[in-house]
Amino acid sequence: MLELRTLFYEDLSVGMTETFIKTVSASDVVGFAEVSGDRNPIHLSEHFAARTPFKSRIAHGLYTASLISAVLGTRLPGPGAIYLSQSLNFKAPVHIDDEVVVTVEVIELLERGHRARLHCECHVGETLVLDGEAMVKVPSRTARPLGSRPLAT
Numbered sequence: 001m002l003e004l005r006t007l008f009y010e011d012l013s014v015g016m017t018e019t020f021i022k023t024v025s026a027s028d029v030v031g032f033a034e035v036s037g038d039r040n041p042i043h044l045s046e047h048f049a050a051r052t053p054f055k056s057r058i059a060h061g062l063y064t065a066s067l068i069s070a071v072l073g074t075r076l077p078g079p080g081a082i083y084l085s086q087s088l089n090f091k092a093p094v095h096i097d098d099e100v101v102v103t104v105e106v107i108e109l110l111e112r113g114h115r116a117r118l119h120c121e122c123h124v125g126e127t128l129v130l131d132g133e134a135m136v137k138v139p140s141r142t143a144r145p146l147g148s149r150p151l152a153t
């Protein structure tokens with residue numbers, strides 16, 4: 001579990017990175033199937049998975065992607081970050097008991113709207129299993145809280 005760290009827009013700079021390492025357990029995959037409703041047997045049945053090119057059960061792509069969300073929401077930028085978009089390329093499978101190393105790097109900062117663009121990668125060993133880009137809205141020290149309106153005059 002990642003410890004919470006809040007970074008405001010003003011604290012960010014291009015090149016900042018954060019890493020999270022997670023070993024994917026069978027219960028993670030079963031739990032994700034339950035919460036998402038995606039009961040594709042390629043994730044849940046060894047018998048089924050054995051007859052696919054992957055040979056054994058694999059994690060849902062969106063479960064692996066959720067580890068990126070964990071980094072964005074807890075560490076970089078952290079609490080208060082708002083997901084705007086995320087691209088995902090699933091390059092190679094993640095199997096049960098694989099150790100996934102998630103790396104997120106700030107690649108662009110946009111003053112307008114306090115946006116940050118981040119490059120995201122997940123590796124298992126030397127293998128790139130997932131990459132993509134995230135755009136998030138980052139809390140600013142100077143901005144009014146989200147959803148607040150100016151007082152009527």
Ligand SMILES: C[C@@H](O)CC(=O)SCCNC(=O)CCNC(=O)[C@H](O)C(C)(C)COP(=O)(O)OP(=O)(O)OC[C@H]1O[C@@H](n2cnc3c(N)ncnc32)[C@H](O)[C@@H]1OP(=O)(O)O
Nearest residue numbers: 038040042043053058059060061062089090091092093094
């Ligand atoms: C819906 C859910 O229940 C299911 C899931 O969540 S499954 C879990 C998430 N997905 C994965 O784990 C898949 C990971 N990806 C792979 O293992 C490989 O991409 C693949 C084995 C599926 C690729 O299979 P195939 O289509 O046979 O591809 P080739 O290796 O023969 O390559 C053919 C060309 O396609 C390009 N390519 C392959 N993968 C990707 C990708 N993820 N994104 C974009 N392009 C891809 C590859 O480069 C080849 O292109 P070329 O121009 O011909 O070189």
